[in-house]
Amino acid sequence: MRLQLSCRGLVAALLAASTARAEPPPDEVSGTLRVYADDDHLTVVSPSAHGQVAAARLAVDLDVAVDAVSAASVDVMTSASPRAVTERRVEAGVGVTTWPDARVAVRLGALVSHEHDYDVLRGDATVTAELAERNTTLALRGQLELDRATAVGDPTFRGERRGGGVLATATQLIDRRTIADLAIDARLADGWHGSPYRSVIVHALDQPTFTRWPEATPAVRRALAAAVRVRRAIGERWVGAASARGYLDDWDLHSATATLEARRALPGAARLGLVARGYLQDGASFWRRQQPDGAMPPALRTADRTLGPMASAQLEVIGERGLGAARVVAAVGGVGLWYLDAAAQSRRLAITTTLSVTWSR
Amino acid sequence: MRRAVALACALALTLTGCVRVRPHQRQRLADPAMAAPTWPTLERADEHTREVSEGSGGATGAGGGGCGCN
Numbered sequence: 001m002r003l004q005l006s007c008r009g010l011v012a013a014l015l016a017a018s019t020a021r022a023e024p025p026p027d028e029v030s031g032t033l034r035v036y037a038d039d040d041h042l043t044v045v046s047p048s049a050h051g052q053v054a055a056a057r058l059a060v061d062l063d064v065a066v067d068a069v070s071a072a073s074v075d076v077m078t079s080a081s082p083r084a085v086t087e088r089r090v091e092a093g094v095g096v097t098t099w100p101d102a103r104v105a106v107r108l109g110a111l112v113s114h115e116h117d118y119d120v121l122r123g124d125a126t127v128t129a130e131l132a133e134r135n136t137t138l139a140l141r142g143q144l145e146l147d148r149a150t151a152v153g154d155p156t157f158r159g160e161r162r163g164g165g166v167l168a169t170a171t172q173l174i175d176r177r178t179i180a181d182l183a184i185d186a187r188l189a190d191g192w193h194g195s196p197y198r199s200v201i202v203h204a205l206d207q208p209t210f211t212r213w214p215e216a217t218p219a220v221r222r223a224l225a226a227a228v229r230v231r232r233a234i235g236e237r238w239v240g241a242a243s244a245r246g247y248l249d250d251w252d253l254h255s256a257t258a259t260l261e262a263r264r265a266l267p268g269a270a271r272l273g274l275v276a277r278g279y280l281q282d283g284a285s286f287w288r289r290q291q292p293d294g295a296m297p298p299a300l301r302t303a304d305r306t307l308g309p310m311a312s313a314q315l316e317v318i319g320e321r322g323l324g325a326a327r328v329v330a331a332v333g334g335v336g337l338w339y340l341d342a343a344a345q346s347r348r349l350a351i352t353t354t355l356s357v358t359w360s361r
Numbered sequence: 362m363r364r365a366v367a368l369a370c371a372l373a374l375t376l377t378g379c380v381r382v383r384p385h386q387r388q389r390l391a392d393p394a395m396a397a398p399t400w401p402t403l404e405r406a407d408e409h410t411r412e413v414s415e416g417s418g419g420a421t422g423a424g425g426g427g428c429g430c431n
Binding site for chain 2: 034133174176253283310312314348354
């Protein structure tokens with residue numbers, strides 16, 4: 001059962017951590033433990049490790065992560081398995097970065113992820129260049145992905161999706177205290193997009209009975225997202241950041257995201273951070289709360305509530321402190337999700353707790 | 362949306378052409394809190410969580426992330 005991962009998620013999840021910078025990073029190793037728990041009886045414990053080492057004009061980074069999932073959610077309990085489930089996902093990634101020039105970096109990366117019924121293979125290449133006396137940083141990333149899904153209880157089911165995308169980013173120094181970022185992300189995915197465990201209920205005309213039909217979505221999904229972010233140092237101790245993102249795709253799903261961040265330096269090489277995020281989306285054009293009555297279902301149909309209208313809000317408090325050669329980061333966050341037109345469980349509240357330790361030299 | 366993207370690109374190119382912050386003027390920009398992301402592990406984990414609970418994503422990365430201070 002695919003609980004935690006999709007190809008799109010892999011891409012998004014790695015963007016922050018693996019952007020090649022036009023300078024060798026310090027050698028470091030880190031370990032992280034994150035726990036997600038919500039009022040839908042879903043708990044995810046995610047230990048992960050990261051390491052990177054650089055020598056001259058070459059650097060190698062490695063990542064390993066595990067998701068241990070325990071769930072009794074209405075989302076994951078299906079008619080075929082009306083009981084709690086436990087699952088595990090294992091992910092491993094490697095990247096090699098080289099600096100052909102003092103202001104240019106090239107990174108090649110690969111990542112695999114395995115669940116008992118879902119596998120992902122991904123490769124990407126990123127070129128980063130610093131221009132204008134390092135006032136401007138441009139990066140261009142291309143990526144290719146392959147997702148393969150199977151289904152527990154249905155040995156005949158095979159779902160496959162191929163995808164790719166291009167992400168272009170620009171970072172610009174505005175003045176002595178301000179940095180602006182622009183990111184444009186275009187993606188294409190072709191193949192299986194649904195879940196073999198979800199079905200759409202269609203009532204028969206003038207009959208008390210109903211039938212279940214498997215999801216049917218368009219094979220191709222093209223998406224475009226653009227984001228701007230401004231970071232500014234305020235006084236000697238504060239940093240503020242604000243960002244906005246817009247998204248659209250050819251399934252007629254649109255979304256808007258706004259994020260505000262504040263960070264403050266504290267005595268003793270410590271920092272405190274606060275992040276607030278709001279998200280709003282309309283629904284894909286073929287998503288319906290209830291399928292129309294009839295002998296046959298609509299040609300396109302889905303029961304995926306994340307494709308319907310929804311909103312979310314997140315608040316996270318982060319603390320960081322240096323302890324000798326190590327830095328310890330701890331964070332506690334609250335997340336609210338409102339599926340505005342979902343028939344069952346339209347609200348979900350979650351708490352995330354993260355502890356991370358990094359050693360650098 | 363496409364118009365907004367084109368406008369943003371034009372604005373970015375314009376800014377690139379006219380702004381110069383000298384290395385000795387970048388003391389505050391070199392603050393680790395100015396990096397994007399400041400806490401990569403957290404941002405990565407948050408994106409992973411959002412992926413399975415929201416219908417859209419992308420454009421979450423930042424170019425160089427830093428200030429070009431080195």
